[in-house]
Structures are given as C-alpha cells and as structure tokens.
Amino acid sequence: MNTGLNCAVIDQVAQKLGCTIAINEPLAPRTTFRIGGPACRLVAVSTSAQLSDILYAAQKEEIPWFVLGKGSNLLVGDRGFPGLVICLEGDFKRVNLLSDGRTLQAGAAASLATVCAAAREYGLTGMEFAWGIPASVGGALYMNAGAYGGEMKDVAVTVSHIDGQGRPGQFSGDDLSFSYRCSRYADSSAVITAGYFRLTPGASEEIAVKMDELMSRRKEKQPYDMPSAGSTFKRPKTGYAAALIDQCGLKGVRVGGAQVSEKHGGFIVNTGGATCKDVLALIEKVQTVVLQKTGIELEPEVRVIGEL
DSSP: OOOOSOHHHHHHHHHHHTOEEEEEEEOGGGSTTOOOOEEEEEEEEOSHHHHHHHHHHHHHTTOOEEEESSOTTEEEOTTBEEEEEEEEOGGGGOEEEOTTSSEEEEETTSBHHHHHHHHHHTTEESOGGGTTOOOBHHHHHHTTOEETTEEGGGTEEEEEEEOTTSOEEEEEGGGGOOBTTBOGGGGOOOEEEEEEEEOEEOOHHHHHHHHHHHHHHHHHHSOTTSOEEEEOBOOOSSSOHHHHHHHTTOTTOEETTEEEOSSOTTEEEEOSSOOHHHHHHHHHHHHHHHHHHHSOOOOBOSEEESBO
C-alpha cells in the first residue's frame, strides 16, 4: 500500500525505539471478523515511553493512526488502513492486584479474560459479566463494554492514557463520562494505557460458578463458531435489536459472504470470504427493512476504519 504519507519517519522512530515494524501488514487475521485489507505500517510498542514517542511522531507528520486491540467490534475496509496501526504489547498486558486488596490494575492490552481470571483467583467479584467478551481492557473501556447487566462503568474507577501528542494523563469517576457503549475516550485522540477496577471480596468458587454459567449462556445463544464483530447494532430506545431483526424475518439473510446469524439476529457473521462492502450492504439492508416495518432506526455498534 503506497499512501504517499511520510511513514519513513515512523520507521526511523520505531527502529530507534526498538519497536517491531511490519509493512503492508494484513489486518483481517487480527480481527474477529476476519475481514479487511493491510495496514501501511503496523508498529508494536511495549512501554509507555515508546507509545508516547510514536504518537508524537505520527501527530507531527499528520499520519492517521489507530490502536488495534483484540480486533473485536471492528470492521476494516477492504483496501486496508492507509496509515499507522499501533499494537500494545509488553507492559500493557500486565495485571496486578494493588495493596488495598480489591483493586486490579490492568494494562490496556490485557484481555478481559485475563482480568476476569485474575479477579476469580484473588476472590474478587464484579467482573463476571465480562467473562467471554472477546476484548482487550482498552477496547472495553473505550466503548464501555457490557453484558448480562454489567458494564465497565460499574467497576472502572480510573483510566490512564497518553494523549495524541504523547502526554500522559488519567480520568476518574464522572470524568470518564461512561454511557451506553460510549466513554470520554470515544471522541478523543488519547490512547488508553491502563484501567483500574475496584471489586468486592467474594468466594472464588462462587465466582467461578457464575462465570461458567454466563459462558454457557453465551455459547448457547451466540454464534461463537463463526467470525463476527459481536453485536452489530446498539440497543434501540424501544425493544431489542435482535428481536426486531427476527420479527422482520431477517435471520439468515445474506449479502455476499455476510449473513445475519441464524442463531442470533443481532450478529452479522462472515460465512467465508465476506468483504467489508458485503457487511456494510447487509447492515444497510437490515436497517432499511427494520425501519420500514417497525419505525425503529437501528444504529450500528461496529466501528468501521480504513478505506472501503
């Protein structure tokens, strides 16, 4: 991918910092949808200092960038991303129990599964709802991920970040502006680096039972065996997206390799070879039919990046 951007500066900075660099790196294998073209540059950073310098260089050279976590809730354009993709490694994957015995500090690249397992090990309850959400800490905080009656806003007390110019900072409490599938970071150039989760002491055995129960419910109701980006649409003000889609007879409807899941109408799945255009066309089709038949407008939850 030749974007005309001055990626040579990023190459030089990354090499000087000892970061791993990949050129024209395919992004499809790095997303749960298994869809998307290559990134002009993909750089893996392991420390806050590396991240700060990379962000400063990208901002100075006006190079578009985004941070890629687990690649869930994400749809990458078929032509890829004409800029810099940053992956967090090393320090950003650490999970620690703080001295108060009830707060977990988790790096942005740590998976929610790792955090939930740590909470269970330490006998801390409150994170069970997140067991099975295929997201990193950073991505989950960014969109206030939630399920089964719980959300990140219920347990996150502080979030650390580095802004688009490479400066560290953090927000706490109401300053995080959590709302349904949104946070203060949704309209910000800051990169989340860590989250602090304050939990409640509990019995590890009971926590494990609840985690297993929720995982069983997920596997029973959701298309775990097929590539997707999770729930495709946000919950509307009236009703539920999956129920509305089912009501409109849209389960199983396809555009190319993209299909409304026959198991759960709220999911669009990749049946094999689906393109970004297929998914977007199917999303539009579902929105149109649901609006015509119910008068309710569905809003996509999936984040789209890159060139179509």
